[in-house]
Amino acid sequence: MPTTPHARTRALRPRARRTALSAVLIASAAALAGACAALDTPADQGAEAAATSGEATELRLGYFANITHAIPLIGVADGTYAEALGDTTLTTEIFNAGPAAVEALFADGLDATYIGPNPAINAFAKSDGEAVRIIAGATSGGAQLVVREGIDSVEDLRGATLATPQVGNTQDVALRAWLLENGLRTSVTGGENDVLIAPQENAQTLDLFKQGSLDGAWIPEPWASRLVVEGGAKVLLDEKELWPDGDFVTTHLIVRTEFLEQHPETVAKLLEAHVSTGEWIAEHDQEAAQAANTAIESLTSKKLGDDVLLRAWSNLRPTNDPVAGSLQTSADHAAEVGVSDKVDLKGIYVLGPLNAILAERGQEPVSAAGLGTE
Template structure:
């Protein structure tokens, strides 16, 4: 018999007792943050915030927060801290909200996180956990069967500078096709827009294709009659690359380490449940999407999209520098030194308390 949301919540609430162990290690890790703001934080501060403002997307690539927020795991873990959530369509918008002090933490793709780190000279944000690997594809109309067929085509991405936008531009450049961020000469026109608009225009024949995350790649295939020209996993060693990870404002991490520990506890607990309840988790994520958008994914789209994703605590840090290099090569951003972008000590404390192996920052931060 499938477990109910309330049963899952009760079970996870019991597991949250490990917070007392994990929080002590998190406090030590956060005290070691080498930033001006961290050095100013009063060592006697409680470490718990009155409110945590969390961003994420109504996309299947954000399954961990979709499921964990909807079934109460996050609220339970945070205890007396009020959880406030906001839904975004793409990473750059979430970064803008974070910089405007409208968010404390957000699930996001790699390139917007890189941009946030670079724009603040490495001060504003830290990546504290992985969430999803995989789940991005270039889907095209009939008649396009090779990269050369894309010359003169119009392709969509979710937003300029977002993860899929950078990946598409880099892949085209590697294949001798130019794109322009500023409207200059190009071989392929990139038209960033909201994913729902992309689906509508693709159906109408007004777009030749799009590089999108799930479930939108599957929607273009199943609902729009498109064909996969490239699955992004083919470009990465072992098919493993970061699609979604969790970032936090550095100041918030330093000031409220216990709240961050509780956030990570909910994140890990939800990931454990997903791993143990694969198909039920797919349906739970779909129900959460419906609750946020009033639209539920069809079973064909859901199952196709879910099979292309892997929920993970590992931020796949080794792929991040490559993403940053791609952004610089395509003119989306300047070259950036990512040293210090990861702060994985709090996550590894939670993982250790729950009997899991640690994850690596690949030399780009603290573990």
């Protein structure tokens, strides 16, 4: 019988599990209080409350039905998250792209969400650095520019129509920045374009590409692989080619700052589930791919074909590391292409709770690259 992270958690002796978790919660709460105290923001005022508040009655969590969200896909589906949260009710919502998830978070419809870097940057900037914090990485890699036959270079894209998941989302910014770097203009305000970008839902992108109405798309997995395998597209650029060592943040976990301050134990339990699921994925690579696919099917009523699944899975890396060094570059790109203003990201990361859990498990800490408290 396949082993799931949920089954593995249940196999632990209850007393040992409770003792270990209690130790982590205490360490995480202390780390959180220290993190808030270190930030010169209104979060200072919540530091004392963070150490004493009770657990939340409900955690509202967002994520996408994309393979780049493998950790929540698997961990929510098999019960790891619900079990880790204990008496806290887990409520989930599925989004197509990051800006919509941020809107829900700002409207107090979410407490935490898995999201790409640029929507998180925008949320941080629009709230003057107050509304959100990044608390963990989730995925590196897994985004490509795929195009129709006949397009063999960036210059061949002049006059083309390309899709992205949503204006201002991570892939949208990456595409606009890369085109600008190569001398091709795009506009988010109806100005002149050398390349027309048509943001839309990923499923619509696949249909329109098959119909010949799109020349290509810069999209995350599994959609890049679906366009290649099902639509006959080819890869013009794998985004990892643009980053040192091919490592860049595709998905990370953010939380409302207020929720983080008020319910540190709940956030620690969320991170426990996140880390446990990531460990299981690392130990069960191909089984994890199938588990993520099953979760996608349950959410969308459509299962990825084996060719699509294997191709997509090989292009990404689930990780606790938020690859913080790539975040400022993404922020700079967004400003360059007119999606957002220039932003100082200092304080966007609170990684103390995550690092407390990693230390408890004998793992190396992850870095905020100078943009938060380590």
